[in-house]
Amino acid sequence: MAVTDDAIEKIKAMIVSGELPEGSRLPREEALADQLGLSRNSLREAVRALVAMRILITRQGDGTYVSSLEPHLLLDGLTFASDVAQGPAAAQLLQVRRLLEPQAVALAASRVTEDDVAALTVILDRSAHATTAEEFVELDVAFHRHIIELVGNPVLSLLLEVVSTRTQRVRVLRGIDTAAALVSAHREHQAILAALAARDPALAAATTAVHVAGLEQWVAEGSAASHRSAAVGG
Template structure:
């Protein structure tokens, strides 16, 4: 019996590692639904119970989310990112506060660490974002705005910071969507031109101030309701 238990545990661990690799490599993208249980059984050559144990373990670690009747989805790229996501919750103000904590330092680091190729990519993404805003293409605006911030954080060249932020991709996208005011003219929307200029000029103080400034503006828009007077 001990030998059988050891072999079984080892098999589950192997499946967990294979599934984790599919998540971290991007084979299973953030927010996407992973293959069904029968598909995993066939692809991995193991039994249903082994797959279920592996899914349960990764869900407990925060990498997967099981939605009854809908499937299992990628929730984070690492245990650390999953923990951060649970901690920040789903309240918009909490998400914006966490974003500010991460993005201000990322902008400061990116101003000195970014490469010329990354600057070109940032410039192209911001142009696509502003084009979508001008066309009132809200879906594309959300996608390009989220991608711009993700790339900016990666430009910090701090792997831990980037991993934490990548684990919040869905949450960040949701906060972008919730912050888009479809009733105001495009010219009155928040601009990231100043942020890009600071990174282009390799000015970390200005980059940090620009990143904090637009997030502070969003936080003011979504201020917590005042406590009732006694």
């Protein structure tokens, strides 16, 4: 293990053990380096890396602190990874979504109210008139977010947003016949809403699984088309 990686793991261990609880200030650089058996340069590199991960935060003129360690901070880097993911990486993210979202929507089906159904209907009515991928995706995000928030688990909501960001969704739609994709996605959204309105968890899970599986197929087809184009161009 590289010296810097070793330093990172040692600081993480102090946080996990509670020796450095969330919000606490790190000891002076010299003292911490001695305590961990590290050079000050290795410690500085480790601290910079942990700041980038949002595990530590620096306060100008005050020192370095353990962050709040809230999920939205720690998962922020994964959002960027999802934004730039293409090909197999994008397919893997959608596979994670397919494993999580159907069960989340099933839970939502047992908690949905008439007001929720009405709000979701308004979103779908607006999405039916979307003419661009960007416009549709904004409404798509709102539709899925409203449903997932019914579960009442912020970590789950965040994870599902991470594995399917706006940027990723727009890229998927642009990579295929956008007009046909919008019609297909809208039809699948209607099926999900009908299952929710019926308070049918099993049907809600099934319609959601079909929807995400369709997105996976689009990604696979788009990736295959890119490979064919590259082969022809080569």
